[in-house]
Amino acid sequence: MAKSKTIYVCEECGHETSGWLGRCPSCSAWNSFHAIKETTSRPSGGHTGSWLSSESSAESAEVIDLSRMAAAEVQRAPTGISELDRVLGGGLVPGSLILLGGDPGIGKSTLALEIIGGLPEGKTLYVSGEESAALLRTALLLPWHEPV
Ligand SMILES: [Zn+2]
Structure with missing residues (x-):
């Protein structure tokens, strides 16, 4: 599933920001930013922001019922105390x-x-x-x- 977000691009110089700006910090043009819907389809492993936002981890996650797991026998070394x-x-x-x-x-x-x-x-x-x-x-x- 691709995600889309809005970015703002300066029509004078192409500078991109995540929020609208009245004046471009790159070329100093006024009222030059226009909103563009950007569709991002990042390759797996390309984590941006939260780990929850990664679609690859959501698809590979598996729910495990701990009550149905076999208890592993652990060998313990007594300390003598x-x-x-x-x-x-x-x-x-x-x-x-x-x-x-x-x-x-x-x-x-x-x-x-x-x-x-x-x-x-x-x-x-x-x-x-x-x-x-x-x-x-x-x-x-x-x-x-x-x-x-
Ligand atoms: Zn600009």
């Missing part, structure tokens, strides 16, 4: 992201480091915008992370 595992529904989900929030000093970093210390194998990337590397290293070497 029983309360945390309970909150996470059984453990960490590979590829997932967990937002750990709370007041300053409540123990978010300590909990994160405990989770890292309890992971069975593999490498962990700890990204911090607050704690220094020296502090993180010290915390990781606290007794509960020592190999038994």
